[in-house]
Amino acid sequence: MEIEELVENLKRDAQRLxxxxxxxxxxxxxxxNLMAASEKLKRMKEKEEVAEKILKDFKGEIKRMAGSLSRLKGEDSSSELIGKxxxxxxxxxxxxxxxKRRLESEFNESFPNAPLSRSNYVFSKERRGKDRLEEYRV
Structure with missing residues (x-):
């Protein structure tokens, strides 16, 4: 049973009562109908919890990007404003x-040789055992 149909059935029964x-x-x-509504509400609650976790991670990523950009540019005020x-x-x-797009754009403008949105940085071992930073274009 779809949510709209379930809601209409419950409204009709409530009106009759x-x-x-x-x-x-x-x-x-x-x-x-009440059992179906209960199950749908449980599933919606589970989805809401997952969505809140994803949103929290997304906000954390934006905050880290802003903090990194602020530190690289030597300014702290913009990072605090973004946090608020x-x-x-x-x-x-x-x-x-x-x-997020504005932060990526600002990063690309400030550091044109290392575009954040198009590069992926990984560490690899050289033959002599030294760490070397390599850039792989995506």
Whole structure:
């Protein structure tokens, strides 16, 4: 049963209860609707928890990017402002994506030889055992 249909059935039964038309209510169907609603709410709660974790990780990534960029440029105020902006619960996903793109763009403008959005840095061992930083283009 789809959520919209379930909601409509529950609204109809609630209206019948309000109008005291109890004889029109199929209590077996009502029980089924309530059980289905309970299961859907549980699944929605689980999905909400996962979404909140993903959002927290996304905000953390943006905050780390801003902090790194601020340290590289020698300024701390913009990182603090971004941290306050990220802690605002009303900040939407689109705004966060825009902020991330702006940070990537600012990084690319500040450090044109090492574009963050197009490079992936990994460490590899040289034959002599020294660590060397290599850049692999994605």
């Amino acid at each position: 309000k109008e005291e038309k109890i004889e029109l209510i199929d209590f077996d169907r009502l029980e089924g 902006y990220l802690s605002n619960q009303n900040t939407g996903y689109e705004e966060l994506c825009l902020l």
